[in-house]
Amino acid sequence: MTNGWIDIKNTDLALVMGGNPAENHPCGFKWVIEAKRNRNAKLIVVDPRFTRTAATSDLFCQIRAGTDIAFLGGMINYAIANNRIAHDYLLNYTNAAFIVKEGFKLPEDGLYSGFDHATQTYDRSTWTYEDGSDSGGVVASHAAPAAAAPGAPKPLPPLPAKVAYDLTLQHPRCVFQLLKQQYSRYTPEMVERVTGISKDQFLKTAELFTSIRKDGDMKKVATIIYAVGWTQHSFGTQTIRTAAMLQLLLGNVGRAGGGVNALRGHSNIQGATDLAGVFDILPGYLKVPTPADGDLAAYLKRTTPTSSKPNPWDSYNYWSNTPKFTVSLLKSMYGDAATKENQWAFDYLPKVDRNYSWTQIWDNMYRGSVKGLLAFGMNGVAIGPDSQKNIEALKKADFLVVGEIYPDETSEFWRSPGITLDEMKTIQTTVYRLPCAGFAEKDGTMTNSARWLQWKYAAVPPPGDARLDQDILAQIFLKVRGLYQTRGGKFPDPILNLTWAYSDPQHPPLAEVAKELNGKALADLTDPKTQVTIKKGQQVPGFAWLKDDGTTACGNWLYAGSWTEAGNQMARRDTSDPSGLGVYQNWAWSWPANRRVMYNRASCDPSGKPWDASRKQVWWNETAQSWVGNDVPDFKLDSNPKDHMGPFIMNPEGVGRIFGPLAAFADGPFPEHYEPIESPVANLFHPNQPNNPVVKKMKTPADKYAGPNDGYNVICTTYRLTEHYHYWTKNNPMNVQLVPEPFIELPVELAQELGIKGNDKIKVSSIRSYYIAKAFVTKRIKPMMIDGKKTYQIGIPIHQGYRGIQEDAGRDARTILNRLTPTVVDPNAYTPEFKGFLVKVEKV
């Protein structure tokens, strides 16, 4: 979330799309209700189904799964055409005025400039700004076209330091004009044909959403709230980009009640990504080294951006501190073994040579190169996609370790439905099942969607033989290190030199791990500006103290400030909120720097005055020559508004990116509508380029993809229910009685066509597998007209499987939903396309 849960109460308008917070985040959804009750805020819900969130909405649009970019692109088009945009914000806080390099081409035919059909990748060298260092301003629009020669991938040139720009926004190659041109194709008529939302309904929605900028008013704010309904597509990142662009266009980012807000589906998913639970990042979103990074200097050169902006403007470019964060991380990991001479042990870090994302791990196991799996805190077979492929993969593995609180589908993959006793005997995988502690049996922190780190205490000790996850991992590590010590190995140094200075190495206390993440001084340090000193061994007060000379250690720069000399900031429970904006500055701790709304400099006009005086977050205090406020300013404190420093300090441009240059995205600097990999219709924008061009299908025999000509023509989407939590709660009687059995939601009209009545057993098949459950015949999903053709959507909850109260009692068909879903991923985040695949429906 750019903002936070409580901040939603400050909004005037909420657009919920690709999410169902009333069902999946009921406690957080209260803030939408608060806004409705206390501010008369309106709620727009766009979803393939009329959900329980939609039940409280003021306007609902039923959308075809996977067409969100078409809808949002239509909104951008509407906002520009009707001048419902935040002009000053757009000009000063985004790259709307930046001029894009000659040779860049918009995807009228579905492809941006630089596409290489052979490798299915883009040469992105034209996706950049025009160098403005000679002219210092607008460049002539008839400069010689730069040759965009596709070929062998070469390192991309950096962004120009001085960008050509046009403050009149009239230059044909300025970002604003390109944006306008790009989405001029997304007319209300196109939106209707592609998404299935009638033109009237779309116009009503666009009118309501953009009404906050009616007549140039800047006071009102709208928020966009989304979840995995947006991410789980082969163009998921670009959907979120479209929302971010719309919010920048309307001046809603950085403001109380605004922003682009991702709702996390697990209590600590935010923490998992912050701490690099993903293969391509290190803690604090530092980039992972690749083999091409010969040494630390090369790595830092590649990963440390240099500012790129119009010459008269200023850019903080906070990522310029990357070397400090990186060296402090290396010092935290390798302690005294990290020295200046050995480049702070840079060579100890694994170099990532290719994609090791979720679906890739399973694909590698299926192909036989991954021999074992340690599965903690997740149920890989049930998660899918294509659960059957994962089951087949596990059959080929040597070993599987599952740390869980219940027997789950993964640890019992060998008895999944369809496996005969004879086949069971042939499965040679050794399965180790480790009973683990549940969330209430552990202390530590969870980082919520609002980026808050909240310290929690263990409520009860783990039952029986159950152990804490960190104890199990620590003991495995110590055992492995012991083996390296006694037997040696090819490269024992990273293992032998890893810092493991816990008071009880076998049972690392999480309080000590938390302190390690915050970081400490390794020498006496003095801030040259304030003359404040911290002593060697003391916790650092914040990431501004981190150094690249080895005098600080920090496990995650974003968490610096969470456990200082003043104690555990995450355990704070002060409920005072003097501003009334729901900031709660002294409740727990929020990254970065205890800041509750990110980019909050943008809540003020260029002169430093809040756009809305009734929602004052931060402001420029002329007397003090400093930024002050109710929240921690997300800005250089002494940067006078006259200096025109951009509020988006993490971008080298200093401004919000309406155009995402160079390597920012694999599939285009502007989002474009592509069809899901399995789609019932042609891409109406460019039939010859139906799907995201850089998306690659998997190639094992298990990976099959269908089209409507294969007899699969019903669109299927997946979701969670408020009554259940993933694959756990089918073991809990209280949840089971609320929703006892699996079901499939289908429209009344489709049911009538197929002679299906409510509660009938039905079978849904994709080209990969099938799923059996009872029919839930509902008016809440209507047939849709897609390009004039009647099209049906159905929805299936993900929760059931073959282990649980009902399953064990034989009251359930015991199939797993994700046997249906295809293995195909978003090219930026590698999230699988769980939403919007093709199936057929029949009565059992």
Added chain:
Amino acid sequence: MSQATLAIKKISGHPGPAPGADVERDYQVAKLIDTTTCIGCKACEVACLEWNGYTFTETTFDNSYQTMPSTAWNYWNLIKFNEHEREDGTLQLLMRKDQCMHCADPGCLMACPADGAIVQYTNGIVDFQQQNCIGCGYCVSGCPFDIPKFNPTTKKMFKCTLCSDRVSQGLEPACIKSCPTGCLHFGSKEDMTYLAESRAKQLRENFGFEKAGVYDPAGVGGTGVIYVLHDVTDPEAYGGLPKDPHIPWVVRFWKGPAKWIGNLAMLFGVLGVTLHYFRYGPKEIHPPKNGDGGKP
């Protein structure tokens, strides 16, 4: 409790007894359910079970999100779901928390023949006292909301207590405490009515629900559970909330006129006997004329 400790015993400079002495005031309590902000999460269902010590009930999926068709003797709190199509063709997913309405004029209590099996507290809570219940089920016929339910094992009737055990200790009912959106409120009837009316006004004026209103039916003397509805003219759409609930005439007749007719009949009977006594004197036992009848 707090009222008792703050009740005035003596008072300075005041002739006569302390004003208000020996007068106990009790709030009429009420639960407000704003159906327009209910998200059907069923937290109240689980909270009710857990507070009252009920465990797992086997349920069956029935083409709905609704947990079961109606409340049960061990399931007092149920969200009723209805996919409702309005006249303009738009869809509503109506969700209403169903439970005992705690009528001011409780039909169950009126119908109940067992001494002390149903009581109404001064705060308005209508409570079943199972130790006095004879399991006759008459309360069912007295209730216009289909709430009292029979436990076949103990042969007693059960229903929502409005958490009288919690309320007597100054706590809100368990369902209220669990509600994540704040669609449930608890307080004095006066406050809840005010809150409900202001919310209904907001819905009418700002959200286009012209028929929004408060459900507090007069037919049962008003209720201790009041609803805000998007359309107060159509409560039936909310999982069969009766439009004009009242105690069935049979019960009213039986417990009203019929009772008096019965009493009258009994009175006349006694009167007749008395008059007969005075007119004809006591019935005499005549000795047997033929001499053998009196033998033991």
